[in-house]
Amino acid sequence: MKLLHASLLFTNDGPPVVNADLTLTDEGVIVEIGSGGANNKNDYRDVIIPAFINAHCHLELSHLKGLIRERENGMTGFIRQLLSQRFLFSDAVQQEAMQLADQSMLEEGIVAVGDISNFTSSAGTKKNSRLYYHTFIELFGLENAKVEEMVLNGISMVNEFRGAPHLSSSLSPHAPYSMVQDLFKEISRVVHPIDPLTIHMQESEDEILFCKDKSGPLAEFFASAGISTTDFIPFGDVRPLRQILPLIPRANRLQLVHNTYTAEEEIVAALKRRPKLSWCLCPSANLFITGDLPPVEALFRNDAHVTIGTDSLASNQKLSVLNELKLISKNFPMVPFATLVKWSTLNGAEFLGVANRFGKIKPGMNPGLVSLHGLNHDELVLHEQVTCKRVA
Numbered sequence: 268m269k270l271l272h273a274s275l276l277f278t279n280d281g282p283p284v285v286n287a288d289l290t291l292t293d294e295g296v297i298v299e300i301g302s303g304g305a306n307n308k309n310d311y312r313d314v315i316i317p318a319f320i321n322a323h324c325h326l327e328l329s330h331l332k333g334l335i336r337e338r339e340n341g342m343t344g345f346i347r348q349l350l351s352q353r354f355l356f357s358d359a360v361q362q363e364a365m366q367l368a369d370q371s372m373l374e375e376g377i378v379a380v381g382d383i384s385n386f387t388s389s390a391g392t393k394k395n396s397r398l399y400y401h402t403f404i405e406l407f408g409l410e411n412a413k414v415e416e417m418v419l420n421g422i423s424m425v426n427e428f429r430g431a432p433h434l435s436s437s438l439s440p441h442a443p444y445s446m447v448q449d450l451f452k453e454i455s456r457v458v459h460p461i462d463p464l465t466i467h468m469q470e471s472e473d474e475i476l477f478c479k480d481k482s483g484p485l486a487e488f489f490a491s492a493g494i495s496t497t498d499f500i501p502f503g504d505v506r507p508l509r510q511i512l513p514l515i516p517r518a519n520r521l522q523l524v525h526n527t528y529t530a531e532e533e534i535v536a537a538l539k540r541r542p543k544l545s546w547c548l549c550p551s552a553n554l555f556i557t558g559d560l561p562p563v564e565a566l567f568r569n570d571a572h573v574t575i576g577t578d579s580l581a582s583n584q585k586l587s588v589l590n591e592l593k594l595i596s597k598n599f600p601m602v603p604f605a606t607l608v609k610w611s612t613l614n615g616a617e618f619l620g621v622a623n624r625f626g627k628i629k630p631g632m633n634p635g636l637v638s639l640h641g642l643n644h645d646e647l648v649l650h651e652q653v654t655c656k657r658v659a
């Protein structure tokens with residue numbers, strides 16, 4: 268048995284507990300939550316919250332850390348740089364980078380990750396990790412003739428992940444600008460209703476322009492790379508979010524990632540259609556790629572189910588959920604601390620389908636515990652100096 272004391276405990280299961288005493292097993296299962304300091308102060312901690320859920324990551328891109336130039340021609344420039352560098356490195360270099368990234372997430376208080384993969388090269392790291400991973404096998408393609416083969420290939424990768432103990436996996440669409448309608452239809456046909464789905468959404472003006480009438484920097488990029496866009500039917504004046512939502516089965520949990528260029532009226536309309544939608548924020552990556560931030564205030568005002576992601580080391584210096592929260596707190600001070608805790612813990616666990624294990628501090632659960640140091644208890648502002656440590 269282990270005893271922990273928190274001057275303030277956020278459980279996501281009722282109001283915060285002042286002077287909380289936590290009893291847990293050596294494996295981290297919560298046994299009892301008391302208050303008033305009856306237990307010995309074996310281990311004094313500041314503010315304790317459930318461990319973080321990183322709802323959007325690309326472990327496969329870890330070897331690109333520090334190699335991509337910031338804000339060089341927006342998202343299209345980012346994609347160009349990514350593709351020109353991604354395949355230049357040996358498998359050994361990639362494996363080592365993924366293991367270091369996995370270890371760094373553990374140190375940053377992360378307990379579970381929703382990870383986008385295009386290959387199965389991350390399976391080894393994930394099998395040996397102390398973190399829980401759900402792998403989204405991401406599909407994209409602009410040619411109708413290749414859809415069937417792509418989906419079959421995707422299913423075989425999903426099965427490879429699922430074949431390993433503790434690893435879960437499902438197919439997911441990449442983004443509105445990189446897929447023909449037939450690919451959406453085929454993914455919808457083969458996914459199981461309990462699979463979570465995730466898609467990058469309205470991340471850049473380039474995306475919106477291409478989807479509208481196949482113009483702009485993305486169209487130029489596809490042409491220069493010899494990628495045919497003949498089968499892609501432009502959306503005209505319908506925005507990508509509105510165009511794509513009906514193509515994704517309503518039975519599945521769905522997470523929209525980035526949402527940088529989504530207006531409040533679009534959020535309201537989407538929530539009318541799908542109230543349980545998850546909206547994943549990766550603000551560091553947005554600043555890195557386009558320089559703009561997502562509509563955090565509008566999402567908060569509309570009580571949207573927000574999750575937090577780090578994106579990859581290609582577009583972020585660190586895989587730290589706490590860093591993302593600090594950036595949100597600095598730019599959107601109206602979002603209360605307790606809400607940021609919920610977004611970065613329980614909401615991600617709910618989206619990934621693991622809320623029975625993670626996201627709440629409650630007897631019987633084993634959520635992982637993170638202590639936050641340097642917070643002023645009267646204000647609870649996640650300023651730059653706040654640090655986190657995994658304590659269970």
Ligand SMILES: [Zn+2]
Pocket residue numbers: 323324325383467524578579
């Ligand atoms: Zn991403």
